[in-house]
Amino acid sequence: MSKRILLGITGSIAAYKALDIARLLRQDGHDVQIVATRNALRFFPRLNAEIFTGHPVYVDLFDSSGSVRHVELASHSDLILIAPASADFLSKMALGLADDLLSAICLSTNSPILVAPAMEENMYFHPAVRENMKTLLSRGIREIPPETGPLASGKDGTGRLASPDAVKSAILSVIEHTQTWKGVRVLVSAGPTHEPIDPVRFIGNRSSGKMGYALAAACASRGAAVTLVSGPANLLPPPGVTFRSITSARELEMEMGKAFPSHDICFMTAAVADYRVKDPLAGKKKKDGKVWTLALVENPDILSSLSRMKTSQQYLVGFAAETVLDPKKLLEKLRKKGADMLLANDVSQPGIGFSSDTNELTMCLPDGQVISLGRHPKTVLAEKILDAVEKWGTLPNLVSDHEPSAHARRPPRG
Ligand code: PMT
Numbered sequence: 001m002s003k004r005i006l007l008g009i010t011g012s013i014a015a016y017k018a019l020d021i022a023r024l025l026r027q028d029g030h031d032v033q034i035v036a037t038r039n040a041l042r043f044f045p046r047l048n049a050e051i052f053t054g055h056p057v058y059v060d061l062f063d064s065s066g067s068v069r070h071v072e073l074a075s076h077s078d079l080i081l082i083a084p085a086s087a088d089f090l091s092k093m094a095l096g097l098a099d100d101l102l103s104a105i106c107l108s109t110n111s112p113i114l115v116a117p118a119m120e121e122n123m124y125f126h127p128a129v130r131e132n133m134k135t136l137l138s139r140g141i142r143e144i145p146p147e148t149g150p151l152a153s154g155k156d157g158t159g160r161l162a163s164p165d166a167v168k169s170a171i172l173s174v175i176e177h178t179q180t181w182k183g184v185r186v187l188v189s190a191g192p193t194h195e196p197i198d199p200v201r202f203i204g205n206r207s208s209g210k211m212g213y214a215l216a217a218a219c220a221s222r223g224a225a226v227t228l229v230s231g232p233a234n235l236l237p238p239p240g241v242t243f244r245s246i247t248s249a250r251e252l253e254m255e256m257g258k259a260f261p262s263h264d265i266c267f268m269t270a271a272v273a274d275y276r277v278k279d280p281l282a283g284k285k286k287k288d289g290k291v292w293t294l295a296l297v298e299n300p301d302i303l304s305s306l307s308r309m310k311t312s313q314q315y316l317v318g319f320a321a322e323t324v325l326d327p328k329k330l331l332e333k334l335r336k337k338g339a340d341m342l343l344a345n346d347v348s349q350p351g352i353g354f355s356s357d358t359n360e361l362t363m364c365l366p367d368g369q370v371i372s373l374g375r376h377p378k379t380v381l382a383e384k385i386l387d388a389v390e391k392w393g394t395l396p397n398l399v400s401d402h403e404p405s406a407h408a409r410r411p412p413r414g
Contacts, residue, residue: 002029003175006077007053008102011039012084013152014118014161019044021083021164022052028168035059035073035102037089061101070101074108079174082106083144084118084161087129093141094132112174116144116167121157130236137239142221144170145379147357162379169380173221181386182223187263188216189256189270189302191231193249197294198281205271206354209233211319211378212269216241218382219265227263229255231270249273249299260306265315265389268303268339271354275299307338315393317385320344321353325362327370334364340393341365343373343385361385365392 005025009018015036022032034049034057046057063069074080082089082102089103093115098104106113115136123129124146137143144167147160162170190212194202209230216228217238226241229252237243244259246252249272260266275296285292303318310316318339320330325346334342342364347353352360352375360375363385373384 003078004031006080007034008082009036009040010086010089012086012118014084015040015043021167024164070104074105080113083116085115087119087123091132094135113141116162118161119159121159124159166377166379169383179223184224185263186219186224186226187266189229191233192271193231193273194247195273195276196280197277198285207271208355209235214378214382215267253300253302267317303337315340317341321347323348330364
């Protein structure tokens, strides 16, 4: 399905990466028209961009032909992608300023707009930028979140332009999946749990929440009504998602138990602590020079208890954090937990699993199929998981306010 994509490039050092994005989109058969801000021109070779796309790179709001360039470009584009989107440009968009060609196009268009921010971490998390982003999201503009890693300053942090694959997948999801999950109610758990030892210490794990938040965002962008229940994570809830925050496994158990009956599909992505401290201390433990032994008791297995509550109208997806991926053991785990799908990651491998932007997942199904979903950015894997649920799972075709909706088993795609 070839589309006319307007690629807006703004003044960020990541602007040169926009040419890789343009190349990938062209390879997929899309027509790419670049519009750049004046500052963006400092960061990428204009002539290369014109050769890559086969179109002039437009910068100026006014030209001598008498045409109204911003209106023409806005109405001739099926989708507008701003990549990289600088803090300054996001602020202009939020305010509705139109003092250059790109910002005027953003105000004139009726097409979907996606923004892929790229900036230093402190800028990305600055309250002004957060507030502006919130405004944009509330207007239906979609964010392709930045990745974590080395930044232009040499520091490590969040603010790297999303990878070309992640951008491509976000665009595909807008083009192909708009509203295909409308009426589906999805419950996602994400992040770690913290089990208190005393008021200042806890037992936790390295889950960042990225996998679960990516799933919640992907479901919401397909039109689903999403509830995200998250343990402590340094992430912003995706727009339009109902958000519940929990700390411990028992709090998660309570929230999931309450929410589960009114949802159609549940993704149990949270890294739940298997043990908690038997008797957490009421006051802070002081050093006394002696060995300190903690007694631990098992936490409830939330996925297993949800599978016992599950009706035939609901679909339950579990994850498995393993250090060895043995298909036989994974299928045993799927059956033991009573899930409809299990997604396993090898958390001993560097660069995937906990905290990283990338993951590699193996999908197990009750009929004994074990299928690799490959290694991709978590945002890309989230889309692949939803495609797999569409293919092997069930989707509701009716929604009521109180009961899980009736499901129509869809014929497998592909
Ligand atoms: O958050 P990120 O940094 O993006 O990392 C993603 C991830 C590695 C956390 C994620 O991909 C993942 O693997 N999540 C599941 C982690 C886990 O708890 O795996 P497990 O094998 O211990 O548990 C199996 C399943 O049972 C999971 O769905 C888990 O949510 C659930 N469980 C586990 C223990 C427990 N007491 N109750 C549960 O419901």
